[in-house]
Amino acid sequence: MENYNGKRILILGLARSGMAAxxxxxxxxxxxxxxxAKSADQIPQREELKALGVELAAQTPDVxxxxxxxxxxxxxxxxxxxxxxxxRERNIPVITEIELAFSVAAPQHYIAVxxxxxxxTTATLLYEIIKAAHPDTTHVTGNIGTALCETVLExxxxxxxxxxxxxxxxxxxxxDIVHFRPEIAVILNLAPDHLDFMGSxxxxxxxxxRVYENMTKEDTFLLxxxxxxxxxxxxxxxxxxxxxxxxxxxxxxxxxDERFVYADGRLLFPLSLLKxxxxxxxxxxxxxxxAALALGIHEDLITRVVSAFKGVEHRIEFVREKDGVRYYxxxxxxxxxxxxxxxxxFSAPVILLAGGYEKGLSFEPLKAYLPGVRQVVGxxxxxxxxxxxxxxxxxxxxxxxxxxxxxxxxFAVPGDVVLLSPTTSSYDQYSCFExxxxxxxxxxxxx
Numbered sequence: 001m002e003n004y005n006g007k008r009i010l011i012l013g014l015a016r017s018g019m020a021a022x023x024x025x026x027x028x029x030x031x032x033x034x035x036x037a038k039s040a041d042q043i044p045q046r047e048e049l050k051a052l053g054v055e056l057a058a059q060t061p062d063v064x065x066x067x068x069x070x071x072x073x074x075x076x077x078x079x080x081x082x083x084x085x086x087x088r089e090r091n092i093p094v095i096t097e098i099e100l101a102f103s104v105a106a107p108q109h110y111i112a113v114x115x116x117x118x119x120x121t122t123a124t125l126l127y128e129i130i131k132a133a134h135p136d137t138t139h140v141t142g143n144i145g146t147a148l149c150e151t152v153l154e155x156x157x158x159x160x161x162x163x164x165x166x167x168x169x170x171x172x173x174x175x176d177i178v179h180f181r182p183e184i185a186v187i188l189n190l191a192p193d194h195l196d197f198m199g200s201x202x203x204x205x206x207x208x209x210r211v212y213e214n215m216t217k218e219d220t221f222l223l224x225x226x227x228x229x230x231x232x233x234x235x236x237x238x239x240x241x242x243x244x245x246x247x248x249x250x251x252x253x254x255x256x257d258e259r260f261v262y263a264d265g266r267l268l269f270p271l272s273l274l275k276x277x278x279x280x281x282x283x284x285x286x287x288x289x290x291a292a293l294a295l296g297i298h299e300d301l302i303t304r305v306v307s308a309f310k311g312v313e314h315r316i317e318f319v320r321e322k323d324g325v326r327y328y329x330x331x332x333x334x335x336x337x338x339x340x341x342x343x344x345x346f347s348a349p350v351i352l353l354a355g356g357y358e359k360g361l362s363f364e365p366l367k368a369y370l371p372g373v374r375q376v377v378g379x380x381x382x383x384x385x386x387x388x389x390x391x392x393x394x395x396x397x398x399x400x401x402x403x404x405x406x407x408x409x410x411f412a413v414p415g416d417v418v419l420l421s422p423t424t425s426s427y428d429q430y431s432c433f434e435x436x437x438x439x440x441x442x443x444x445x446x447x
Contacts, residue, residue, distance in 0.1 A: 001158070002103040005029035008067065010092075012084065013037075013074030017097040019045055020147035021072045026052045027153065028104060033057050033068075035083070059083055068092050072100050075143075075172035096176045098169065101148035103179065106161035110181070111291055114169045114211050115188030117338045118284045120144055121276070122188060123168040124312045125288040129305045130164045133297045137163040144168040164295070171207040181214040184294050185241070186222035186287045190229035191337030192361060205233050215241035220294040222287055225252055244294060246286040248279060254290040256282050261289065268299055273307040277316065278345030314437040316342050316421075319444045324414025327444045331437030333421035336365050342421040349374040351408045351418045353401070355383035356436070357425040363390045366423070375411050379404040381428035400429060401436065405443050418444075 009025050011018045011034045018034060025032050033055040040046050040056055049056060057063045064083045071087050071094045073079070079094070087094055102110070111130075113123040120143075127140035141151040148167065157163060167182070187208050192201050212221050219241040224230055226249050245252035254263045261268045261282075274285065285306060292302050311317065314331040321327070330342045343350060343366075350373045358381045367390065370376075376395035378387040387395040396411070398404040401420075408418045420440045422433075430436040 001106070003028075004070075004104070007031065007069040009033070010035060010063075010066075010068040010071040010087075011074075012071055012094075013077045014043060014045065015074050015076065016145075017147040017149070018072070018074045019048075020149035020153070021097045021100055022049065022052065022054050024101065024104070024149040024153050025072075026054065027158075033063075033066075035059050035063050061086075064090075070095065072097055073176060075170060075175075079175060093178075094176055095178060096173050097147055097149050098142065098167070098173045099177045099180050101152045102177075102181075105152050105157045106159060108157060108161060109164045109183050109295070110167055111164065111295075112167045112169050112182035112185040112211050113188070113287070113291075114171070114174065114208055115186070116191040116208075116335060117341055118188045118280060118287075119168045119170075120312050120332065121281065121315055122186070122284040122287050123166050125285065125306070125309050126291050127166040128309060129288060129292045129297060129302055130166065130295065132301055132305050133295075134164055138166070139163060140166045140168070142167040143170040143173060169211065171204060171210075174210040175207050177210060177214075179214060181216075182211065182219065184220045184222070184291050185211045185215065186291060187211060187224070187230060188284065188287055189224060189227050189337075190233065191335065205229060206237065209233050209237045212239050212241055213237075215239070217242060220244055220291075222246055222254075222290045222294075224283065224287070225250065226283070244290055246283070246290050248283050248286065254286050254293070256286060261286065263289065263293055263299070266299075269303045269306065273303070275307075275309060276311040278341065280341045280344070281311070314433060316345055316419075317437070317441075319441050322444075322447055323412075325409075325412040325416050325418055327418045328420070329437045329440050329444075330419060330421035331426070331433045331440060333423060334425050334433055335359075336361050336363060336423050339421040339423045340365055340369060342419060343369040343372060346372065346417050346419070348415055348417045351375045351377065351412055351416055353377045353379070353404045353408055353418065353420045354386055354423045355380035355398075355404070356422045356429065357427040358382040358385070359424050361424065363423065366390055374416060375408070377404045377408050377411075380422075382424055386423070401440060402443055405440070405447075409447060 009030045064086045131138040221239045221241040225245045246254040317329040319327040333339045355378045379398040387397045426436040
């Protein structure tokens with residue numbers, strides 16, 4: 001376990017993970033400074049930070065010229081920003097909260113789930129399966145909403161060992177790992193995303209592959225053989241762990257045809273048991289089943305949990321039916337590939353509500369699915385470009401989500417699906433995809 005007693009640590013950006021890191025570091029006896037762009041009166045946790053003995057600092061040049069043993073970077077802060085570059089120029093190590101927690105916790109069973117889409121559904125399902133087998137020692141954490149440092153503190157994982165930690169992990173959280181090593185890992189899929197942050201698709205794909213760079217032949221990596229980009233990148237960056245394959249298209253270690261799920265040639269259960277829709281969710285289930293089997297969990301228990309699983313909020317979530325029109329919340333559709341996945345889940349005509357923060361992503365992949373879309377309603381910062389490039393200005397342009405829903409309701413006829421699947425982040429008008437999704441559900445239920 002790393003010793004942080006008496007060390008000077010700089011936390012870059014507060015938010016959920018920064019606050020959790022500050023609490024953990026103070027427990028470990030470190031001297032902690034938090035550098036925040038917000039002024040002190042805009043930080044709700046300022047009184048707790050003061051009570052903890054944490055210093056609050058701005059993001060001014062003098063702060064980054066002081067001496068620190070280590071910096072812990074909030075994953076939402078771009079590593080190319082001047083102050084991050086300056087710390088590295090001064091040979092001050094910069095890590096993420098994930099690496100910090102891993103470096104101080106007692107040995108645990110880490111199961112890492114990453115990929116462009118499907119992370120939360122897969123991580124949640126896997127958590128439910130493992131929790132059924134190990135009810136008192138299973139946790140789900142990371143990008144799913146609870147910082148790993150918080151999980152370590154709340155469960156005294158500094159001293160307790162052998163817990164099962166299902167970690168939904170983003171590429172931002174992987175960028176600055178050093179020793180983090182999962183026992184089981186999966187990259188569900190790869191598609192363009194976060195180009196505004198990463199600079200290129202290649203940088204983004206390579207960052208995802210960091211999930212397995214510290215694994216050994218004692219560990220297990222689940223490989224989606226249906227994804228050509230994963231094939232390309234796992235050949236460029238070989239996996240050091242034992243590989244187990246999964247597929248929805250061909251025979252693999254864990255695979256599904258149109259009717260059944262199989263593992264190692266044995267029939268496990270029929271697909272008719274699943275309560276979540278779409279072929280993409282079959283893929284998520286296969287990844288979860290593969291990880292659970294690798295942990296030695298019994299097939300009967302896996303089948304029981306899978307058959308009861310209803311999915312998660314903001315992922316093609318049914319909201320209500322009104323006047324023969326069904327409304328779905330897919331606010332987690334924060335990239336174009338996620339929206340393609342959502343559209344593929346429906347056979348009924350779709351009225352697509354899309355827009356939000358301008359990431360600069362190409363909308364070209366959506367065009368092949370427009371025949372199933374009766375109308376596109378664009379809104380927010382990228383709404384105008386979306387309507388222009390995707391519909392040649394034949395779609396409906398709105399300023400915000402409430403207006404977009406109003407237009408969609410007026411346009412819809414019985415049998416239609418109104419689908420919020422934004423294709424991009426929420427940051428132009430909301431703090432996170434959850435806030436956007438909750439607002440959408442409130443609006444729909446008020447119709």
